[in-house]
Amino acid sequence: MRSVVAEGLVALAEADERVWLLTGDLGFSVMEPFAARFPDRFINVGIAEQNMAGIAAGLAMTGRKVFCWSIVNFAVIRCLEQIRNDIVAHGADVTVIGIGGGFAYGSHGYTHHGVEDLAMTRVLPGITVAVPADPAEAAWVLAALGRQGGPAYLRLNKGGEPTLHETSLDAVPFGPMLCLRPGRDGAFLATGPVTGEALAAASLLAGQGIDMGVWSVPVIQPLDRETLTRLAKDLPLLVTVEEHVLSGGLGGAVAEAVAELPGPRAQVLRAGMDPAQPSRNGGQEDLRRTYRLDSTGLAERVLSARNR
Amino acid sequence: MTLDTVNFARQLRIHALRMVHRAKASHIGSCLSMADLLAVLYGGLLRVDPADPAWNGRDRFLLSKGHAAAIYYAALAERGFFPLDWLESYCRDGAVLAGHVTSKGVPGVEASTGSLGHGLPIACGMALGLRAEDKGRPDPRRVIAVLSDGELDEGSNWEAFLFAGHHKLSGLTAIIDYNKIQSFGRTSEVLDLEPLRDKLAACRWTVRAIDGHDHDAISRSLLAPPEGDRPTVIIAHTVKGKGVSFMENDLLWHYRSPRDDEFAKALAELGA
Incomplete structure (x- = not known):
């Protein structure tokens, strides 16, 4: 990119x-x-x-x-x-x-x-x-x-990111979240190339009968509160996914917005870098695994949330 | 338009004293040290149009030492950029004129400043942008930034000094209000700038050192054309608190606001 x-x-x-x-x-x-x-x-x-x-x-x-x-x-x-x-x-x-x-x-x-x-x-x-x-x-x-x-x-990331959008975005308005995959049981809200891991996690979960949607959030600020509100009202679970510390990024923005919604709303889980976890040297894929931001880690988060 | 700059400087000092006293604000010493620089600049040297502050043909002026806002606002008001009675609201709740220089809603101010070390990089950007438009024109627009001496502790200035010398920004002039005192003491004790002239010359700037209270010297140094393609820096040797005997060269007046008796005495000295 x-x-x-x-x-x-x-x-x-x-x-x-x-x-x-x-x-x-x-x-x-x-x-x-x-x-x-x-x-x-x-x-x-x-x-x-x-x-x-x-x-x-x-x-x-x-x-x-x-x-x-x-x-x-x-x-x-x-x-x-x-x-x-x-x-x-x-x-x-x-x-x-x-x-x-x-x-x-x-x-x-x-x-x-x-x-x-x-x-x-x-x-x-x-x-x-x-x-x-x-x-x-x-x-x-x-x-x-x-x-x-x-x-x-x-x-930006750097280079070599896989393409996630099959069709051109030219006619798509700038600002709202982009649906990469609809789902009835919840949604990953992801930002950056780690969105690919969320898509892979959704596929893994589909194999177990869990229908998770995936939304790319290309604009963190101003956040698309309209789509977020709809998703938070319609779905039981939202999982934010980002290569960022847990606080203050996409997860923080989503949690702030959802917390203010009246009435029943989705549970929000934040997937990101947990600074409390011991640090480790590694490449991008290794660090994604370390912080459970890889497809397996993300799928496990959804499974354990549903079994709670 | 050219004013009697000596009387203008006196008026600016009186305004600044009144504003700082009324608001119980700091930095009167920093204001007074640059009164003469501002008087020459806004007394006719800067090409600006108070009736049309956004006139594109204007020179750009940046007060990087944004804590000396009071006297800068006074200069702008005296020149007619906004009504003089605005000065009475300086630092008041809900007022347009904040304690540090703000461009929001204040005609004639190019950029908000107050955190030190910001003005010169912005000035570099302006000088680059104007140079691209003014290439070949006989009377290119200038960018002039006033910095404090203590401010030079900030590394961002030295990034900008290197940059402007390297990129030959001859349309840029920096004026250093070298009053030798910063908030905790003398600049020579806190973080010595000397040999300042050599450092600036080594960054490939033309360096002119003047008495920053001598209006002819200020004017001459600012009107002298750039030497080759070098930017110009004027080291203006000044006295902190200049014009009020008991404030001169005294660290106290970096922060202290004058009490009523001190205020009256200062005004009397200035012939107000």
Whole structure:
């Protein structure tokens, strides 16, 4: 999805001369086409994310549409205050693109795990936070953010994600959750490429007669409360799935919204990284297994919830 | 439009004192040290249009030391960006003018500041954006940012100094209000900036050091064209609390708000 977005940025820049791309010295082997095509609108600011965020805000204040590119923690956490004060508080047309969301850089170690970013960004007033699940969603989200403008945060994985959407998303409105599989017994609400694990878990459960739906949630903020309310009223169980710490991300957002619904409503289970669990070095798949975010782990969560 | 900047500076100091006293607010020392810089800038040097604050032909001014908001608001009000009586509401509940610089609802303010180390990176972005539009024009728009000395402790400024030098942002001018005092003590004791001129020159900026209370020197340093393609930084040597004898060069007035008797004495000194 990284290369899909890099290509999408070239298309956006072609269509709109206000589009600029900044990178914090990352994106080697994916940024080059943009840099070659639009050398005047591409700047490698160096390894200096605070400055990058401030520059992005300043550029946007002169009428530019700016995209910033770095690895999740550097793009978001290193310069969170610049994102808050300079970009979001001014409503600047800046989209921060974070690569390596969740456990994408698993084997690189904890410094490179992007697992608190959704909590930190989604609380900023007026921001859009988007997390595509596959390359198709990535292209569609970028196009939508290009139209809509910032402030926005786009969290990507890296590359090699399987395609989950069989049909084009071009005509699909941006914002609502996307149904990948309907189900009567409950639903997984997943965000990012780990949505593939939720789909696989739903298949495993179907073999045992349990009909779980799967919804991709590409937009965490603003959350699609309409669909969520309907699902929470119609179904007994909602399981949020994300490569993120348990609190504050998609699970947090869903739990907040469902808790305020009157009357009978679904039980909400959050699947994510439990910081109480001992840490472990491993790749993305290994860490998904560790935190029971793989298909087997997710299916087991549903089974034990139903047997409780 | 060019004002009598010396009298303008005196008016700004009086406004700031009244605002800070009324609101029992901090930072009068930080306001007074930059009164003369603001008086020259808003006395005619900056190309701005109070009747059309969003006029695209304007120079961009950023007050990165957003804690000195009171005197900045005073300059904007005196120039007619908004009514002078707004100043009376400074820091009041529900008022537009907050304790630190806010752009929301305040005509003439480019960006909200208050957390230090934010202004120069934003200024770099503005300078890049304006340069792209003004290429080849005889009178390109300028971006001018005023920073405090203590603020230079923030690493983000040094990212921006490196960046602007490397990218040859000659349309950018930074002014350092070097009053030598930050919140806990003298800058030389807290985190020494010296040799400041050498550090800034090493980042490939043109460095001009001036007496930040000498209006001719301020004006000359700001009107001198950029040297080659370098950005310009003006080290304005100033006195914290300048203009009120008992506030000058005294750490106390970074935070203390004047009591009634001190306020009266200060106003008298300024001929109010």
